Amino acid sequence: MRQSKLFTKTRKESPADEVSKNAEFLIRGGFVHKEMAGVYSYLPLGLRVLNKIENIIREEMNKAGGQEILMSTFQPKDNWEKTGRWTGMDDLYKVSDSSGREVALGPTHEEIVVPILKNYVTSYKDLPVAVYQIQNKFRMELRAKSGMLRGREFIMKDMYSFHTSQEDFEKFYEKMKEVYKTVFNRAGIGHLTYLTFASGGTFSKYSHEFQTITAAGEDTIYLDETSGVALNKEVLNDEVLAQLHLEREKLVEHKSIEVGNIFDLKTKYSKPFDLSFTDEKGEKNIVLMGCYGIGLGRLMGTVVEALSDDKGIIWPEAIAPFQIHLLSLGEDVAVLKEADTVYESLLKAGVEVLFDDRTGLSAGEKFSDADLLGMPLRAVVSARSIKDLPSGGIEIKKRTEEKGKIVTLDELLKIFKK
């Protein structure tokens, strides 16, 4: 895409009402627009990142056997009364219409997915099944202040699995641990992300979180660096340490962000709706459930927190809005023509390229925009780079490198050949 056509622009000044680095960079870069605390709109560059994260998650959920659906935001009050959460959940938004009828704005979807499955599950032959969606959620956060990390409105992938036995559930749950690791590896934060023991809440002894180590994290985890086992501060006690064979003095404390979680729901939500199946012996049993969440905006924000530097964002290749940021410097006709050729050649080769073809800007302004926007590779066409054409032509530099090097167009194209 030509940057001259992109309707957003970068800005130098930090937004006055944001304290978090992720929101600062994402707003300054024109990735998102803040509507109010905890509510953001995605602008073209931000939506491209979101879509890439979404595709990684979708591919991995499909590989794990998940069937994609899309549930509603409006949820019947009756369903929430059945599970006791209409009054039992503090952060539930309730909406009335002019006739006074109330509905919930979905913060999660057990109250919807279980009645859906009840239409289709009657026998053990219908199980196991796993369904998931990528959808907008609402949660009443009165003090949303961490940018994309904690929203009042946010996009989540939530998967729900349904099983005939605890054993079958556990097999799937173990598989999902690996699936989640793959997702975070592909998104570029695998090396900072640990499967973490956490409290299971009221219905299960433990749950598992995926925690990404970064200074901005609101959570605290204790990591055994040798084994890679981590536990959330909330479960740091002698009993848990003994169970996990960990020694307290070997654990290192880190601030971290919860980028995913997986839960054993047992029959907590299937029972109120009598979601049951007939087993091989003709006996009726309640279905066992698990759930598996990843916040997409939060993942985006975490990547920015964990991988940026002073100058801006450093997107991992797999989720960068574009694979390469091409810059033309100066107003020299030969430079502009050569940059155009490079742009068209990259497009033709199927490379996603943001082309800073804007005129009237200094090299310094273009470089600092490129650093802020954070494409993994920068390519510059300038009077200097084209002076030894046809052998040279383009100066390339990774976002993480200090110094670039001159390459030919063919050499540049070769980088993107699989």
Added chain:
Amino acid sequence: MRQSKLFTKTRKESPADEVSKNAEFLIRGGFVHKEMAGVYSYLPLGLRVLNKIENIIREEMNKAGGQEILMSTFQPKDNWEKTGRWTGMDDLYKVSDSSGREVALGPTHEEIVVPILKNYVTSYKDLPVAVYQIQNKFRMELRAKSGMLRGREFIMKDMYSFHTSQEDFEKFYEKMKEVYKTVFNRAGIGHLTYLTFASGGTFSKYSHEFQTITAAGEDTIYLDETSGVALNKEVLNDEVLAQLHLEREKLVEHKSIEVGNIFDLKTKYSKPFDLSFTDEKGEKNIVLMGCYGIGLGRLMGTVVEALSDDKGIIWPEAIAPFQIHLLSLGEDVAVLKEADTVYESLLKAGVEVLFDDRTGLSAGEKFSDADLLGMPLRAVVSARSIKDLPSGGIEIKKRTEEKGKIVTLDELLKIFKK
């Protein structure tokens, strides 16, 4: 996909609480699940249709130069007060948090998109620009009764364009008329859909709607069949007839569904936010706007209303959940093996195929499921079809045909070769 793995099932009985054909077939087929009046969740088959419609729309909006964004559902009350719609719009949902702060649930996004553009538009050089999103909307419909045609929660594509002059706006508006025709052609209802003159509401003399003729429509249009010009009943008067060079007695009345609309917004929403630009002479002017909507769920419902028969849905090829529905009949091992071969060959050729591999069902049950689900092509492998292998093997029949014919696997594959 193997139908034995699909978690949804068809059902014979019509849902008791639905009066519209689109909801009846979509629920019976397991495309959607009704959560409450006017609120539906999309199940795997329905989501596939939705995604195909979405892709058609996205491709055409991108071709028209639209930049995709994704705006929030929560919208600040302040913004709605600025345009006078906080109290002026009856069907606006308002939500309070526990601190009593109110926000709007977006039924449309002028109040969000204009402030976003205000960050980036200062000069005539920044214009024109067009942005769009595909996103969930909320509208307080107290009597939602037309299935997917009129929802309290529904997915829309809404595009907003921004211009320096009425002339520039009109050029874009005319282009969008053609873009919309292309969308409805591609979605399979172009032959039933007419550009229709309608009232422009309070801020513009006329607007244009795209109306699809079908008996279930809530609108009434008058069509001049020779010219293809249509007008909404609300503007059927002598002045308009004269202006459009139409004769009242040549017009044919039809029931129809509004599947899209395009509006001249002038400065109605840019003015309250002072969205302005500096022109070539250094003078400040208010930006002119247009908006362009298509409801995706409504389009899906309209296709079902317009193209189904007594037995079920007839999906156009471009938006069918699968290109072909493959059925194996009976429990004969040779049949099941041959059907498996056909399935794997179609998958390998990149064909989207729903494979009814279920056992224990009669041929009649499978045929009626195939008719209800409505894939454009049905392929049957049965003891009869494979009896003259290798020259035969598969009986194919279009959803719209009465009689099928026997083909070889190679002949079947050839149908899908581009």
